[in-house]
Every structure is written in C-alpha cells, then in structure tokens.
Amino acid sequence: MDYESTALTAELRALSCAYHIGRDCPERNDIRHYFSVRVQPRAKRNAILGELGGGLKIALTAPPVDGRANEACIDFLADLLDVPRSSIVIVSGHSSRSKVIRVTGLSSTTLRKRLNQ
Numbered sequence: 001m002d003y004e005s006t007a008l009t010a011e012l013r014a015l016s017c018a019y020h021i022g023r024d025c026p027e028r029n030d031i032r033h034y035f036s037v038r039v040q041p042r043a044k045r046n047a048i049l050g051e052l053g054g055g056l057k058i059a060l061t062a063p064p065v066d067g068r069a070n071e072a073c074i075d076f077l078a079d080l081l082d083v084p085r086s087s088i089v090i091v092s093g094h095s096s097r098s099k100v101i102r103v104t105g106l107s108s109t110t111l112r113k114r115l116n117q
Contacts, residue, residue, distance in 0.1 A: 031108075032103070035055060036056070037057070038053070039098075040057065041097075043061055047059045060073060060076060073099065077101065
C-alpha cells in the first residue's frame with residue numbers, strides 16, 4: 001500500500017465511524033461532523049435550498065468547471081458556519097453533484113443552529 005491509499009483508508013475509516021451530524025469519532029481528539037450535500041451549480045444565488053434525501057441541497061452560482069463549484073461550496077459553507085476554510089473538506093464527490101462534507105471545530109449543537117439559520 002502506498003501513502004495515498006493508506007491515507008484514504010484512514011479517512012474512510014473515520015468517515016464510517018462518524019458519518020452523521022452529532023456522532024463524534026472516538027478515534028479522534030477533535031470533533032468532526034460529516035454530512036451529505038447535493039450541489040446545484042450555476043444558480044442565481046448561493047443558498048441552502050432545503051433537505052434532500054437526508055442531506056442538504058445547496059445552490060451555488062459557480063459553474064462545475066475546474067473545481068470552481070467545489071471551491072464555492074467550501075467558501076459558502078465556511079461563511080455560513082463562521083469557520084475557517086480549512087475546517088471544511090469535501091471528503092468525496094469531487095466530480096459529482098452529491099458530496100460528503102467534513103466540518104471540524106464545531107459542536108453538534110452549534111453546527112445545527114448555524115445550518116438552520
């Protein structure tokens with residue numbers, strides 16, 4: 001196994017350990033929350049449109065070209081949640097509209113409040 005596949009395996013283990021908001025991973029010292037989003041690129045404005053299939057549906061103005069929609073998704077969530085960009089990571093779905101997002105540094109209660117604003 002090379003370094004990349006080892007890192008991916010560790011990330012997937014963490015993902016399976018704490019997949020939904022409110023489940024903190026006991027293998028980690030920091031709080032990590034995972035949730036799914038469905039991105040609608042080229043929208044009129046950046047906004048959360050609601051829930052869809054157990055995750056959030058997010059509208060983004062950026063086109064799905066050269067990772068612009070991914071960057072816009074990270075920027076939008078960082079602004080919405082009032083955390084640094086480095087606290088938001090797209091774990092899977094880099095080339096798909098369906099993504100799994102990891103947020104670090106927020107409690108479950110704070111995350112829910114900020115997503116529901």
